[in-house]
Amino acid sequence: MRVYPDQLLRNISPLPQCCLIFGDDPWLCEQSRSALYQVAKKQGFDEKIQLTQETGFSWNELIEQWQAMSLFSSRRIIELTLPTAKPGTEGSAMFQSLMQMDNPDVLLVLTGPKLAAEQTKSKWFKSLDAKGIYVPCITPEGTQFQRWLDGRITHYALNVTRDSREMLFALYEGNLLAADQALQLLQLLSPTAPIEPEHLSQYFEDQSRFSVFQLTDAMLTNQQDKAQHMLSQLKSEGVAMPIILWSLFKELTVLFQLKSAQSQGGSIQSLWSKLRIWDKRKPLYQSALQRLTLEQIETLLSKSSTIELRLKQQGIEDWTGLSHISLLFDARAHKVLEHIALD
Structure with a gap:
């Protein structure tokens, strides 16, 4: 049986x-x-x-x-x-x-x-x-892994926010042992308080000088020198690529929703609270919205998906591809770099 x-x-x-x-x-x-x-x-x-x-x-x-x-x-x-x-x-x-x-x-x-x-x-x-x-005993994937992860979070009685669950999913899918060890660590460090993505970054980034959140902020505001430097630093410190991709997808998805509403002639004012974007972060998105077209944001999402797929299916960490994507946050770079395939 x-x-x-x-x-x-x-x-x-x-x-x-x-x-x-x-x-x-x-x-x-x-x-x-x-x-x-x-x-x-x-x-x-x-x-x-x-x-x-x-x-x-x-x-x-x-x-x-x-x-x-x-x-x-x-x-x-x-x-x-x-x-x-x-x-x-x-x-x-x-x-x-x-x-x-x-x-x-x-x-x-x-x-x-x-x-x-x-x-x-x-x-x-x-x-x-x-x-x-x-x-x-086959490693669960996709929604099965999400159910397993939710079950272990409940087992350890952790108060993990939705964004943090998504981050843990991106970090540990395919590695139940590492995921369970991470949850045990969280139980020791934060047994009752809500666990936000910022906390996970502190716990699991090996005390990096720069965080993935600083990286995506630099991308949104098109600070290319700063973003490229951060990418190099994160790579040298051994920061897991899935955590960078998680943060990148999160920001691009928000950006896509805002730009879609804007392109349809609607107001994005009601989306700020719906997407949980606080006042101090609004200028970051407004900067990117003024600079990038909807098609360019779609290109960024597509190329990010290509990097994630290669990582999950072939184990290839494409840091050059991430650098390429960072450059594409500059609208002017699309004319020069968009045709280059990430493979």
Whole structure:
């Protein structure tokens, strides 16, 4: 039976004969094992035997452990790691044989990397799955990651604002371990107070001399020398590119909404409060609105999306591309640079 990690606790009482924990996400794998072993301990499984299918491994050792009497407790766990998730012919036969010998005092736990679809259709997998549960530990993406992140924020009882949630999403999508560690840090630093993006910048930018907020402010006001210097400094200090892209997209999206309303002949006065733009920041946007056309802002959004896509899909940090985008905040640069592709 397939059970996802967040459903595990609801499906292991009583414990099944075996549990298969496979996947490439280390945080989910570790959390699943931890939850399983906590429940097992409460049900009297106090001893754990760890085996690994490596060079020289004998499958007879598994059956011997299955049939042996425990020296320390009445019930025990046998954890077998399959580094390639391929037990082979002998291992497949052994699993099928073991599942014909019910032993309520033994819990078999198999761990390993992500299983391919054809592996879940194999005889060895089906024989184990019929007597137990399969926990696929696959890193959630997109809306699934957002749900996971919201769940962990609730778990740590953090007061995180909407903008900060978006920032955390951009920073940590694809890395649950780092995300959870960051939330633990926030619990220590700000257990009750609202957590704003500015706080996240302070916590996670490694005490940079310049912040991403100063960078985007320089872009909005077309202070090119200052913006290029900040980009170079942020790169040298190891600031994560996703946090820069998050801030850039946020400002460009606001700018696009304001310019769209302006282009349609409407007033942007009502948008200031709706977009949560305070008086001291209005001159920054007004400067960009006077300088850039709607089409130029769309170009900035498009090129920013290209950089983000390359980062997420190929792991490429295109700092030259960010420098190029900064220059395009100057309307005059569009005639010279707009045709240059960021690839």
